[in-house]
Amino acid sequence: MTIVGNCPHDNFTDGITNGAEWYPVTGGMQDYNYIYAGCLEVTLEVSCCKFPNASELQRHWEADRDPLLLYLMQINMGVRGIVRDQHNNPVEGAVISIQGRELIKSKTTSQGEYWKLLLPGHYRLLVSTSGCDPKVVPFEVVNGTVTRLDVTIDRQAGGLSGVASSPQSPPFVLGLFAFLVFFHASA
Numbered sequence: 001m002t003i004v005g006n007c008p009h010d011n012f013t014d015g016i017t018n019g020a021e022w023y024p025v026t027g028g029m030q031d032y033n034y035i036y037a038g039c040l041e042v043t044l045e046v047s048c049c050k051f052p053n054a055s056e057l058q059r060h061w062e063a064d065r066d067p068l069l070l071y072l073m074q075i076n077m078g079v080r081g082i083v084r085d086q087h088n089n090p091v092e093g094a095v096i097s098i099q100g101r102e103l104i105k106s107k108t109t110s111q112g113e114y115w116k117l118l119l120p121g122h123y124r125l126l127v128s129t130s131g132c133d134p135k136v137v138p139f140e141v142v143n144g145t146v147t148r149l150d151v152t153i154d155r156q157a158g159g160l161s162g163v164a165s166s167p168q169s170p171p172f173v174l175g176l177f178a179f180l181v182f183f184h185a186s187a
Contacts (some may be wrong), residue, residue, distance in 0.1 A: 019043065035103070040117070044068075078141055080115035081149040083108045083127060091129055091153060099124035099136060115146075127151050 019025075033041040046060045083091040090112030097105045098116060108114045120143040128134035132153050139149050 037104075037106075075117060076146055077120070077144060078116050078118040079123070079125065079139060079147045079149050080113070081151060082112040083114065083129070083151045083153065084112055086152060086154045094127055094129040094151075094153070097126045099126055102126070125149060125151070127153070129153060131155050 019030075030041045030043070033039050044064075046064050047056070049056075052060065083094045083096075085091055090108070090110070092108055092110045092112065094108040094112070094114075095105050096108060096114040096116070098118070106114060106116070118141045120141050122138065122140050125137045125139060126134060127137065132155060135151075137149065137151060139147050141147050
């Protein structure tokens with residue numbers, strides 16, 4: 001909440017609380033999705049009133065729009081790429097993980113795409129698919145960027161290779177941002 005002090009019995013410093021300290025939830029989706037799906041799920045409560053009046057929604061949106069957009073833009077860090085075979089065909093279902101974090105695995109899409117949210121640092125991408133030996137490709141994530149790391153597999157020889165290119169912003173993020181700006185302008 002950006003508006004501090006409006007709630008009776010408000011004891012949240014700067015309108016922020018640690019949810020686990022506020023009220024514990026056993027078996028919540030936040031933990032499940034983070035541990036087993038490798039994605040971040042959050043609960044945002046922008047009012048001390050669980051069901052604010054419709055007349056208050058615009059005020060809440062205007063107060064919280066910029067922080068929410070900045071939060072969404074955090075997906076502009078990490079690594080993404082496409083896994084293709086030696087004939088430039090996308091490889092669906094290749095298993096992708098980060099060395100040292102093998103618990104959180106994902107699979108490439110039907111177009112061979114994958115993505116991982118990562119803080120700046122040096123990592124090693126693990127790629128495995130049937131018919132090929134698992135391979136490790138080193139790469140670096142630079143602050144505020146997405147590293148593009150496409151991987152080519154050679155199904156016949158059983159090899160994998162990867163080349164990191166310069167950091168970039170994924171187009172779907174820009175599309176989401178443009179949609180939100182349009183939504184706000186037309187409201």
